Amino acid sequence: MLPLVIAALGVVFGDIGTSPLYAVQTVFTLHDRFIAPTEEDVLGVVSMLLWCLFLIVTLAYITFIMKADNQGEGGILSLAALIRRKLGLRSRRAGAALVLAIIGAALFYGDSLITPAVSVLSAVEGLSVADPGLEEAVVPIALVILTVLFLVQRWGTGTIGKAFGPVMVAWFAVLILLGLPHLVQNPAILRALSPTYALSFAADRPIVAFVALGAVVLAVTGVEALYADMGHFGRRPILLGWLCLVLPGLAINYLGQGALILSDPAAIANPFYLLAPSWAQLPLVVLATCATVIASQAVISGAFSVSRQATRLSLLPRLKVVQTSREQGGQIYMPTVNFLLFLGVLALVLIFRSSSSLAAAYGLSVTGTLLLEFSLFLLLAQAVWGWSWPRLIALGAVIGGLELLLFGANVLKVLSGGWLPLLIASIAATLMLTWRRGSRIMFGRRAEMEGPIEQFVAYVKEHRVPRVPGVAVYPHGDPSTAPLALHSNVQFNHVLHEHVVIMTMKNIGVPHVRHEDRLVVTELGDPGDGIVHVLCRVGFNDSQDLPDALRLAVGRAPELEFDPREATYMLSVFRIERGQDRCMPRWQKAVFRLLEKFSANKTQVFHLPPDSTTVMGAQAEL
Numbered sequence: 001m002l003p004l005v006i007a008a009l010g011v012v013f014g015d016i017g018t019s020p021l022y023a024v025q026t027v028f029t030l031h032d033r034f035i036a037p038t039e040e041d042v043l044g045v046v047s048m049l050l051w052c053l054f055l056i057v058t059l060a061y062i063t064f065i066m067k068a069d070n071q072g073e074g075g076i077l078s079l080a081a082l083i084r085r086k087l088g089l090r091s092r093r094a095g096a097a098l099v100l101a102i103i104g105a106a107l108f109y110g111d112s113l114i115t116p117a118v119s120v121l122s123a124v125e126g127l128s129v130a131d132p133g134l135e136e137a138v139v140p141i142a143l144v145i146l147t148v149l150f151l152v153q154r155w156g157t158g159t160i161g162k163a164f165g166p167v168m169v170a171w172f173a174v175l176i177l178l179g180l181p182h183l184v185q186n187p188a189i190l191r192a193l194s195p196t197y198a199l200s201f202a203a204d205r206p207i208v209a210f211v212a213l214g215a216v217v218l219a220v221t222g223v224e225a226l227y228a229d230m231g232h233f234g235r236r237p238i239l240l241g242w243l244c245l246v247l248p249g250l251a252i253n254y255l256g257q258g259a260l261i262l263s264d265p266a267a268i269a270n271p272f273y274l275l276a277p278s279w280a281q282l283p284l285v286v287l288a289t290c291a292t293v294i295a296s297q298a299v300i301s302g303a304f305s306v307s308r309q310a311t312r313l314s315l316l317p318r319l320k321v322v323q324t325s326r327e328q329g330g331q332i333y334m335p336t337v338n339f340l341l342f343l344g345v346l347a348l349v350l351i352f353r354s355s356s357s358l359a360a361a362y363g364l365s366v367t368g369t370l371l372l373e374f375s376l377f378l379l380l381a382q383a384v385w386g387w388s389w390p391r392l393i394a395l396g397a398v399i400g401g402l403e404l405l406l407f408g409a410n411v412l413k414v415l416s417g418g419w420l421p422l423l424i425a426s427i428a429a430t431l432m433l434t435w436r437r438g439s440r441i442m443f444g445r446r447a448e449m450e451g452p453i454e455q456f457v458a459y460v461k462e463h464r465v466p467r468v469p470g471v472a473v474y475p476h477g478d479p480s481t482a483p484l485a486l487h488s489n490v491q492f493n494h495v496l497h498e499h500v501v502i503m504t505m506k507n508i509g510v511p512h513v514r515h516e517d518r519l520v521v522t523e524l525g526d527p528g529d530g531i532v533h534v535l536c537r538v539g540f541n542d543s544q545d546l547p548d549a550l551r552l553a554v555g556r557a558p559e560l561e562f563d564p565r566e567a568t569y570m571l572s573v574f575r576i577e578r579g580q581d582r583c584m585p586r587w588q589k590a591v592f593r594l595l596e597k598f599s600a601n602k603t604q605v606f607h608l609p610p611d612s613t614t615v616m617g618a619q620a621e622l
Helices: 002-011 023-030 039-067 076-087 092-124 126-130 132-155 157-185 187-193 195-204 206-220 223-228 235-263 265-269 278-312 335-352 355-359 364-383 389-411 414-450 453-462 484-493 546-553 586-596
Strands: 467-475 496-507 519-523 531-538 567-577 613-621
Touching (some): 002 157, 002 278, 023 206, 023 235, 023 265, 039 187, 039 195, 039 206, 039 223, 039 235, 039 364, 039 389, 076 092, 076 364, 092 132, 092 223, 092 278, 092 355, 132 278, 132 335, 157 187, 157 235, 187 235, 195 206, 206 364, 223 278, 223 364, 235 265, 278 335, 335 355, 355 414, 364 389, 414 586, 453 484, 453 531, 467 484, 467 546, 484 567, 496 546, 519 546, 546 567
Parallel strands (some): 467 496, 496 531
């Protein structure tokens, strides 16, 4: 458990753990016309920061939402998939859950682009605090750091977590060491632990408090990634890491920054770095830079998890997934997603060039995702877990009310930068909805062209299709239909191989399936006709090596008596051509065809030998 906790610290808590770098500073500098470094305002702001952590992270996510796992996976799409499975795909509430999840996932992609840019920039900008002459070097250094970060993703979150974990342990220890001396010097700040100061601040100046929430939300950025990353490590390591180190470190540091401002109001210019003595500021910049690089890891890993869930829900094409751990199924690497994130983050850094320019854009995507995830959780709790209405209303009023206020405060920033995550989310949602609509149309047409497997077997028997020596293996995803390549072979060559094996790979969501439990063999048609279906059930840690599965299947039935080395693999290809039908707008057709080109190569996915693989199929117009 301890190695998992340390690894989780290196991946999951980076984003929320580096919030002290900019959260307090942003509240006072962004709203300096309304909020002053007076005792009343400082206690009110610090109390708001702390109670956002207590209520949203500890109560809502750690206590409740993270219990809503889908076979160990977290994230808004995983939550929607769980609801759909429990309520039935045709349920109206299940349909509504999917729509909300698509919006939430799209907002998360916006966060995945903005977080690395703003986190790394905010840390490197500490150089200008230690030496103003280094200000021009901030952007180039940030670009180099981000490039290295995305290059190491191929090593996997487990390996990265082992490397980053000790750094984050040191980071949270430093947070405590920085905050404690100021806390001891000015213990009056401990009054901020009482929620009454946050409530009185809001009651005395409700408009100012509402506007301030737009910056206070920076304290909880990363909590949505915490849930999305649950599949990488599991709930328990995340819970232990939060309660034992992360929460104490954040609370003490926020209290220390408040105590510093009470004793020196000028410290609002950069309260985090000014917590340290002057000799320690440059080393602190180095450590903070390392920590913010790790902060970016949380949303990058979360983007991998969300993308794989999107492919399973037919919201994105099948993308290449590299399993990077033998123990944890959620530890994956997706090259295409990694590359697209890298390009997007570099573009944001080059366009905005400072963390303050991106500050206004930061928050809207986070609060939108929080609100949508909590809404889906309440739906699950009511419809599936059977929670009572008083319990739902109480939790909804406290957590949902706070999240709604945070979201409303960030809506005010739309014109000043909040449009950026909305733009990114709009593009992501459009891609997902386009792929879902297009794939339903095209794969429906494909199923019609394939036809029932029973009908094909009857046709072969009725027309006495000639058989030729050999073994033909047809990888096929739908056991109820006949593969297109099988149709094409009979249609154009007018023959059928002596042995025809239709193989379906099915991932059943467990780490490993024993070899003796992996295969299910079904005879198609009459015994002895040489046509058989093999279902291969694999876990997330099992290779989808189809030739290996074929060797395992040999001898399991009389029709599987052959030498697997003689097999020819017949891949079904379904090409999509331009058409004049009006099933979709022209621009959506173009987007769908573009997305289809990103689909993973089946030859690589199934480890098929290129010299023994033939491609056959059909085409349809769109």
